[in-house]
Amino acid sequence: QIRFLATVVASGGAKFKPALLAGLEYLLAAQYPNGGWPQYFPLRKDYSRHITFNDNAIVNVLGILADVAGARAPFTALDNALRTRARQAADRGHKTVLGTQIRVNGVLTGWCQQYDENTLQPAGARTYEHPSISGLETAAILTYLMKIERPDAETIAAIEAGMAWLVKSQIRGLRVEQRPDPAGPAGYDVVATPDPGAPPVWARFYDIATNKAMFSGRDGIIRSRLDEIEIERRAGYNWYGTWPRELVETQYP
Numbered sequence: 001q002i003r004f005l006a007t008v009v010a011s012g013g014a015k016f017k018p019a020l021l022a023g024l025e026y027l028l029a030a031q032y033p034n035g036g037w038p039q040y041f042p043l044r045k046d047y048s049r050h051i052t053f054n055d056n057a058i059v060n061v062l063g064i065l066a067d068v069a070g071a072r073a074p075f076t077a078l079d080n081a082l083r084t085r086a087r088q089a090a091d092r093g094h095k096t097v098l099g100t101q102i103r104v105n106g107v108l109t110g111w112c113q114q115y116d117e118n119t120l121q122p123a124g125a126r127t128y129e130h131p132s133i134s135g136l137e138t139a140a141i142l143t144y145l146m147k148i149e150r151p152d153a154e155t156i157a158a159i160e161a162g163m164a165w166l167v168k169s170q171i172r173g174l175r176v177e178q179r180p181d182p183a184g185p186a187g188y189d190v191v192a193t194p195d196p197g198a199p200p201v202w203a204r205f206y207d208i209a210t211n212k213a214m215f216s217g218r219d220g221i222i223r224s225r226l227d228e229i230e231i232e233r234r235a236g237y238n239w240y241g242t243w244p245r246e247l248v249e250t251q252y253p
Contacts, residue, residue, distance in 0.1 A: 035092035110138030
């Protein structure tokens with residue numbers, strides 16, 4: 001919505017500039033002092049208070065703030081004071097991104113969906129979303145990091161380590177597909193079956209200690225196989241995906 005308003009203002013819609021400024025002020029106000037952002041602001045009394053990478057919440061904000069700071073289109077009609085504040089907020093946010101990359105036995109890996117807003121430790125959200133390393137969010141964060149012009153050594157190290165984890169964590173020989181199931185709440189089931197010819201996939205969640213794919217139903221119990229959770233959650237959540245495929249095969253090379 002903020003990008004749309006900026007485009008309208010840049011195209012001559014000056015009367016919409018106050019709305020654009022209000023949106024940017026909202027993003028700046030919502031940032032935690034440690035540099036992260038919650039899922040919702042004003043803050044609620046639930047897991048949405050966590051620093052949230054889920055749904056690209058933080059990387060999208062950082063993208064906007066970087067464009068504001070750099071006076072890149074469509075954010076060209078803003079004053080220097082706002083650009084400076086955007087740069088400062090983006091710098092704090094970037095440090096939070098780097099600081100939350102998970103280390104396992106001293107080695108940097110990927111990122112969790114969300115982190116405790118005080119301790120910056122991986123945190124759970126809904127009952128089936130446990131502290132873990134996320135294939136989806138890691139891919140989104142690396143995509144953001146790889147767009148940074150002239151990245152510093154710490155950022156480059158984060159990218160290299162994150163990409164190494166994605167390559168290590170790809171799952172081969174498994175075909176994930178939807179199959180009609182009129183008895184299911186969605187009208188279909190999601191089934192993972194062995195297939196040597198299947199393209200690589202990634203799990204949404206990996207156990208931090210073992211790096212094995214993990215699944216969970218609404219009972220909150222962690223399982224090792226997709227077919228061990230109820231059909232409502234199997235078909236109602238993206239447990240497997242090809243999110244990092246373009247990163248691994250094209251963008252990073």
